[in-house]
Amino acid sequence: MSKSDPARMAVCPTDDRHVAVLAFPYGTHAAPLLSLVRRAAAESPEVSFSFFSTKRSNASVFAGLDEEQLLNIRPYDIEDGLPEDFVPSGNPQDPVAYFVKAMPANYRTAMDEAVAKTGRQITCLVSDAFFWFCADMAEELHAKWIPLWTAGPHPLLAHISSHQIREKLGPDGGMYI
Numbered sequence: 001m002s003k004s005d006p007a008r009m010a011v012c013p014t015d016d017r018h019v020a021v022l023a024f025p026y027g028t029h030a031a032p033l034l035s036l037v038r039r040a041a042a043e044s045p046e047v048s049f050s051f052f053s054t055k056r057s058n059a060s061v062f063a064g065l066d067e068e069q070l071l072n073i074r075p076y077d078i079e080d081g082l083p084e085d086f087v088p089s090g091n092p093q094d095p096v097a098y099f100v101k102a103m104p105a106n107y108r109t110a111m112d113e114a115v116a117k118t119g120r121q122i123t124c125l126v127s128d129a130f131f132w133f134c135a136d137m138a139e140e141l142h143a144k145w146i147p148l149w150t151a152g153p154h155p156l157l158a159h160i161s162s163h164q165i166r167e168k169l170g171p172d173g174g175m176y177i
Contacts, residue, residue, distance in 0.1 A: 017047040018120035020143075022107055022127035022134060025057030025080070026096050029128055032150040034061045034073075037126070040160055041071050049073040050114040050122075052107055054080040054099070076114050079106040104133040 021037050023030040030053050041049050053061070055077040062075050081102030082095060099106075115121060122141050127134045129147035138145035158165070 016120055016123065017044070018115070018118060018122050019047060019049045019124045019126060020111055020114065020122045021049060021051045022125065022131055023051065023053040023057065023061075024128045024131070025054040025099065029150050030057045030061045033126075033128070033148075036157075037073060038069070038071075041073050043160070045072055047072060048118050048120050050111070050118070051075045052078050052110050052114075054078055056080070074114070074117075076110045078102075078110045081106065103131070104137065108137070 019037075019040075021033060023033045034051060037049055037051060041047070049072055051058070051073055053075070058075045058077055062070075079102055080095065081098035081100075083098070086095075086098070088094070111122060122143050124144045124146065125134050125138045125141070126146045126148065129149045131147070134145050134147065137143075
């Protein structure tokens with residue numbers, strides 16, 4: 001099926017697609033996720049992508065990218081959960097613990113902001129696989145959920161390319177090849 005195929009459009013009109021990307025802001029999770037999203041956004045310029053991570057993480061992964069490179073991707077800063085008087089103890093797990101306590105409310109708040117700014121309801125969630133709450137969020141939003149492990153992005157790439165895979169292998173998935 002091509003991108004302009006009417007059957008594809010019937011599922012979700014192109015101009016209504018809004019993908020929410022929920023990144024884990026610690027370690028190297030956000031950077032490879034943004035790299036995948038940039039590729040998907042370049043292939044689907046009619047789709048709106050909202051990238052959610054903390055202010056510090058977004059500043060790092062979006063550093064040096066201009067609007068032309070971002071195309072249809074908008075970063076949104078979520079709360080990191082740190083108290084205003086937080087003083088680093090030297091234990092790198094402390095900020096992560098605060099962040100986990102702030103989930104999923106911090107994502108919900110920023111997602112509501114993205115919906116208001118874009119005028120598009122979220123139709124798909126892409127997240128780190130260990131964001132257990134995204135399954136429930138996707139169900140509440142009547143959206144698809146694509147969980148992935150950033151060390152293995154194959155599920156997302158397979159999902160993005162599913163129509164091409166069916167074209168190549170046929171409706172039975174190449175069972176008889």
